[in-house]
Structure formats: C-alpha cells, structure tokens
Amino acid sequence: MSPAVLTGSLRKEFKLGWGRGRVLAVEGLDLEVKRGEVFGLLGPNGSGKSTAMKMILGLLRPTAGQAEVCGFRAGTLAARKQIGFLPENPYFPAFLSGAELVSYYGKLCGMGGKRLEARVQELLALVRLGGEAGQRPLRTYSKGMLQRAGLAGALVSDPEIVMLDEPTAGVDPAGSREIRDLIRELKQRGKTVIFSSHLLEQVEDVADRVIILHRGQKLREGRLEDLLTQTTEWQVRARGLREDRRKELHAWLVQQGAEIMQEGFPRERLEDFFLRSLPEKERR
Amino acid sequence: MSESWRRIRAVAGNTFLEAVRQKVFAVMLIFGLVFLGGANYFADFSFQEQFKFLKDLGYATISLTGLLVGLLGAAQLIPAEIERRTILTALCRPLRRWEFVLGKYLGLAALLGAMLMIMALMFWVVLRWKEAQLMGTEGSDTAVAQAIQAEARDPRLWQAFVLMAAKLFVISAIAVFFSTLATSTTFVVAMTLMVVFIGHLQSVAREQWLESGETLGWILKMFLAAVALLVPDFNLYNLIDEIVAGNVVYWRATLEVAAYSITYVLVLLMAAAWLFEGRDL
Helix, strand or coil: CCCCEEEEEEEEEEECCCCCCEEEEEEEEEEEECCCCEEEEECCCCCCHHHHHHHHHCCCCCCEEEEEECCEECCCHHHHCCEEEECCCCCCCCCCEHHHHHHHHHHHCCCCHHHHHHHHHHHHHHCCCCCHHHHCEHHHCCHHHHHHHHHHHHHCCCCCEEEEECCCCCCCHHHHHHHHHHHHHHHHCCCEEEEEECCHHHHHHHCCEEEEEECCEEEEEEEHHHHHCCCCCCCCCCCCCCHHHHHHHHHHHHHCCCCCCCCCCCCCCHHHHHHHHCCHHHHC | CCHHHHHHHHHHHHHHHHHHHCHHHHHHHHHHHHHHHHHHHCCCCCHHHHHHHHHHHHHHHHHHHHHHHHHHHHHCCCHHHHHHCHHHHHHCCCCCHHHHHHHHHHHHHHHHHHHHHHHHHHHHHHHHHHHHHHHHHHCCCHHHHHHHHHHHCCCHHHHHHHHHHHHHHHHHHHHHHHHCCCCCHHHHHHHHHHHHHHHHHHHHHHHHHHHCCCCCCHHHHHHHHHHHHHCCCHHHHHHHHHHHCCCCCCHHHHHHHHHHHHHHHHHHHHHHHHHHHCCCC
16 A cells, blocks of 8 residues: 655755745655654754645645655645645634534535535534534634634545644644644544644654654654664653652662662643643543 | 536635625625615706716716726735635645636626626616606606606616626636736736726727838837737727717627627636646645
8 A cells, every 4th residue: 555645855945036046945855654643744943844744735846856645646636635734823714604614625625415514513523613613703713713623624525644734833732632632533543644843742742753854854754662762771650669668779779780860759741730720621 | 516616616605705704895885886876866957967977977886896896806816815824725625726716716706796786786776766756857748758768778788787797807807817926915906907907008009010010110019919919908898888878889799798708708717727826835
C-alpha cells in the first residue's frame, strides 16, 4: 500500500517581485508518512511547516521535487479527496452558522442530500457543537469553538488523511486538550493525522513520529520513542517509600557508582493541574 | 447531478448567501428602491416630460446601483477570500480552481439578477402609479389616455433591462478577471473602471485600426488592434439611451448585444480561470 504522504526533494522558492530576489521556504524535503500514524511537523516560525503542508495540498506549486498523497500526485482532485485540512488561524465565513459551514464544505466535496445532513449532525456532535451551538453564526463563536467547527469541516468527507496546521494556536488549555483527544480518536479510527506545532509538549503527547524543520531543511526525523529515550539513564517513580528508606536507597545508588541527577517529589504539569482545577463539565 | 456542478452550485450559493447577509448590499438596494419610488414626486411637467424624466432617473438609478453592487461585489470575490484565508479551506477540497471562479461569478450574477428583478418590478409599479395619477388628472381625453398608457406600459422597458443586465454582467466579469490577479480590492475596482472607460472609446480605436492604412506606425496599430479585440465595446449598450429617448430598438439588436456580452463573459471567465490556476495561495 502506498504511503499516506511521500515527498521527494521538495523545494519551494518565493519570488519577492520587483527584482528583490527570492526566499527559500523549503529545501530538498524528503518525507514519508505511513498510513494510520500521527505525524508531527515541528519547527520555529518560518521553518517551512505551512509551506510544506500547502505543497502537499496543492495550494502551492513546488519549485522542484514531487509530492504524492496515497499514491496520487499532490494537488490533483484524486489526491485532495484523501485529505481534510484545517489551516492555521482560519477565518471562516462569519455569516454562516457552524452547521452551514460543515454542510458547505461537504458540498464542496461533492456530497449532498440526507447523507450530508446526517454527517453534519454527527460531526457537530463529535466536536461538541451540536444543538443550539451549531445553529449560531460563526461570528459569535470563541476561538476554540471556531477551531472545532473547522475540524468538523475538515472531517466531513471522512478523509484518509487529516492535516492540521497549528491546530491549538490561540486555544485555551481545555480546548487544546480537546483537540489532542480528537487527534487520538482519529488515530484509533485508522486515520493518518499530520499536524504542525511549535508547542513541543503537545506534539509529544500525541505524535508517533516527528520531523524537525529549520529554515526549510530537515534537521531530524524519527519515532518520538527513539528520539527522546535516553538509554544512558534510568528513572524510577515510586509511591509509598518512607523517608528513611529513601535515604537508604540514595546511599545504595551512590555506593553502586550512580550519579544522582535528579531526586525529589514529582511535579504535576501545570496544564494537568489547571484542567483538574476546572469544574468537571468544563474539562472536556 | 454531476459532482462538478454540485460544487459550482455550492460556491455560487455561498457567494449569494454572503452578499444577501451583508448589510451593505441591502442598504444599496433600499437606496435604489427609495430613489425609484421618490422619482415619482420630482416631475411637474407635461405627461410626456414626466415619463421621460421618470425613465431617465429610473434607468440611471438602477444602472448605478447595479454597477456599485456588481463592481464592489466582484472586486472582493477573490481578494477578500485570500485575505481572510477562507480560500484555503475551500480549495484544499476536491474543487477545481475554474469551478471556484465560475461558482463565484454565478453567485454574483444571481445576486445582480435578483436585484435587477426587484428594481425592475419597483420601476414597473412606479410607472403604473404615475399612469393612475395622470389618468385621474388628464385621462378624460381618449387620445391623451392612450398616449399615457402607451408610455407607462412601454414593452421596451424589458429590452432596456436585458441590455442593462448584459452590461453589468460584462463589467462584473472584468472585475472577476482582475480579482484573480490582484490581492487588493482597490486595484480591481481601478482596473475595471479603466477598462470600462476604454470600452467607451473602443469603437474609435477599432475604426482607427481598420481604416488607418499606412498612416499609423505599427506599434500604434498593434495597440489599437489590441484595444479593439480585447476590450468590449461599451457603446453598444447606448441602445438603452435610445429606448429612453423613445426611439425604436428592435429585439434582434438587443439579443445581438446580449449574445456579444455572453461571449465576452465566457472569454473573460476562461482567462480568469487560466490565470488563477497557476496562482500560489
């Protein structure tokens, strides 16, 4: 089976016009995203993440190289049928309601009739915009609600691949957690998820594999487990150990020649603490 | 229904809905309707002069309102979508770019058509209202009554509307053409108005080109040929003035102008789609 996305020596230069030269956005990008995996594109602003995504979607034409989506040349109708996309900071047509937005995107995918109506309701329920919320104009939505409506729109045609460009940018912690939960759910359903972010903790939470881009070039690529596991160190997290036993354990480790690099009570992540502090119904 | 047509219809429907829900277009329509209704109160001359005044003002109001809606609407069709990035969420789907351009144009054309129909209906009501007024004051004489009815129920009214619609559809297509190249609404409006202005001089350029012989240099001849071939001849729509002046304009001539306009619209939309195809978003 062909990979979800395959690129070879992908390159993009932007002409600045009026003889001001060119800007190199992506240089020689080789990439393979397998079907069913969650793939993270990492890198600082201007590293070429969005440009690479747009070339895969066919919104930008590569200066050189090629890209394929599920075996189809990127940008063709067949390739675009495989992808649902949520751009960075999307501004949806504010005059539409959430339900109208998802329905509009469904029609653009050639859907219609009862099948589309049912799909719209299903997706609005999935992103928690069912009922009255789905009928409100988008201009009354919060940033998180807009992002969720956009996600529903990206999923409307039940695509094989879901591409999310900075999906948690500007979203509060609860909304951000929700989007990550949704990414996990999509993976469980067998979808391929490609997303970009510069919030590393969030990527770490959900990605199977990542690529790190810098000034348009690939710095590192691999499975998170392989990239992050430090095989020269060992870590134990225990519960129910008395004070005197801890001291004993410390002394024994030193005796064994170990260098104690960190010791003490573990800290909860601020995000987990924040979410735990919220009323239960607002955590999701 | 083919998938392609379904997608075009979705884009057109969304464009129409957006325009309808935007207050600015509703305000323009209301302004036009109020002006049309108010035109009935301006005239205080002989009944022939009153009808002439009414038709002059009516056609001018409809034409100006239609021009504002068509020009401003078409100018922001694509630049506004690019600026708001809503175009990314549309074109990342299995939607061809020419389908997008065509859908956008058809949505605007539907809006213009609806506006023209509403204003034409209002104009018809105003004319019948004027007829009732004049019949009350001057209709005792049979000859005068017949003349009033002939003025108020002039079937050339519909010819004028066909010509007006054709002209507005061509102007909108020119604006759509420029909007596929530009990122600024101001640029699109300026370029479109310039082409419309040149279009009024097009017949002069054509005559110069065809009749110049060896008297003009080849650069000037090429320029005149380009103007004559590429820019629509807006003088053709002066038939509207003939109708207002009470002169006979045959339906055949009206339909020929309509066919000429459709040809230009198709050529402009094909060129717009071709240019838009290669554009990075």
